[in-house]
Amino acid sequence: MNYPKKFNDLIQAFQKLPGVGAKTAERYAYTMLDWDPETLNDFLDAMNHMKTGIQRCKICGNLSSGEKCSICADPDRNRNMICVVESPKDIAAIESMQEYNGVYHVLNGTINMKKGILPDQLNIQSLLDRINEETQEVILATDPTMDGETTALYIEKLLKDKVKITRLAYGIPIGGHLDYTDSLTLLRAFQGRK
Amino acid sequence: MNYPKKFNDLIQAFQKLPGVGAKTAERYAYTMLDWDPETLNDFLDAMNHMKTGIQRCKICGNLSSGEKCSICADPDRNRNMICVVESPKDIAAIESMQEYNGVYHVLNGTINMKKGILPDQLNIQSLLDRINEETQEVILATDPTMDGETTALYIEKLLKDKVKITRLAYGIPIGGHLDYTDSLTLLRAFQGRK
CATH class of the missing domain: 1.10.8.420 (RecR Domain 1)
Incomplete structure (x- = not known):
């Protein structure tokens, strides 16, 4: 042009x-x-x-305007629960639910051998460093994708002897239809039936 | 959020x-x-x-990095023909045809009574000022829309005694199908048959 x-x-x-x-x-x-x-x-x-205006929280890796993000700086948050997510976007989604009152840890990606993303490129070491006697539960809230699952399994292996670990429930989304649900989701819904 | x-x-x-x-x-x-x-x-x-880096050409209103745009500064351009367009975008389209060697004049919009855009808000006065004995032809290449037509008619009225005025041909686009052509375009194609 x-x-x-x-x-x-x-x-x-x-x-x-x-x-x-x-x-x-x-x-x-x-x-x-x-x-x-x-x-x-x-x-x-x-x-x-x-x-200059947007930094990463020194504690959890969330987006922040200073050293600590608004969640880590909030004294009313329950520090005994740490929810591990892939990206700050996921925090925004969980926060909009207005139910969870614990703190977060942002991995900043997932393990992906193909793209050469190894565990030491993610914020996993800082997660291990954060866990102490106070920590009661670590919720692994990575995406239910191949990479997300791999990452969750890897972290679970590292932490399982130290702290209680939970995963989010998988199943048919509310408002969803059985016949439009993919078979893997359906399998999870069957396995997770109560 | x-x-x-x-x-x-x-x-x-x-x-x-x-x-x-x-x-x-x-x-x-x-x-x-x-x-x-x-x-x-x-x-x-x-x-x-x-x-700071993007200005309007002082002569034709085209986008420019200095006082004059690359077309007005080009000595090989034929200054006897002025093609009047609505926006610099149209210049890019006409230039990509690699056929026209005249100069341009950018109106920077069209007359639109509804939106309160009157002729004196467009670069029409500067077009009148440019026209001299050298000018042989003014090609009105506004869009074939209601506003574009209105603007072309307005300029035609102002200039018709001073200089030869032409309009682009309207008709069925190359590769188009008669049955998918709207009736106004078809009407123009019939009126313009040769």
Whole structure:
């Protein structure tokens, strides 16, 4: 395209975002062009804060604006329960349930031999370091995928003699239909029947 | 959501882009989090150049990195023909055809009474000012929409005594099918038969 270099750079930058192709990136770039200076400044400020404004909690690895995330800093949280998740996104999902009052530990990924992600690249050591006499339960809430299961099994092996370990229940989702449920989920639902 | 404020700001900033909702914005924000510092810097640089690096050509209103756009600065361009378009996007489309060698004039929108966009908010005056004895032809290449037609008619009225005015041909697109063509396009194809 015959655009000025800076505009082409902008279009290419947008294409680094997931699922954004050339046409969408062009549309985003044109939208930015049409913004008034105030909107543009707000947008750029929010982007630029990425560099310094968002950190990882030193304790659990959750997103945080300081050394400790809002959950680890909350004195009302029950530190005897640690829920282990893959990503801060999962924390947001569990928090929206408004039921769990323990703390979290973010692994920041899953073990994946194919992609070369080994246990020592995840926040597993810091989880082991956190566990002490106070810890009553570790809930493994990784995704029920191949990688999530592998990771959960690995952590279970490391911790099973030290602390009580639980997994989330798997089964048919509420509102789901038997005939639309995949066979693995159905198998889990049968195995887990009460 | 229970995210740090800066991260929420980022998610909200992304939602200003067209067609981006909360989930997509969250996905973009997480993608940015995972970038290495170099990728992040490149991205932020491209964004920040929006403020200063991209200007409008003083002559035609096209996107430009300086006072004049690459087309207006090109001495090989035929200045006797001016193609009037709605947006710089249209220039990119016409240029990709590699056939037109004249110059352009970007209106930066169309007349739209409903949205309160009147002729004096568009680059119409600067078009009138550009036209001189040298100008042989003005090609009105606005979109064949209600607004585009209105704008073309308005400009035609202003210029018809001064210069030769042409419009793009309307009809069935190459590869199109008669039975899938809307009746207005078909009507234009019949009226324009040769």
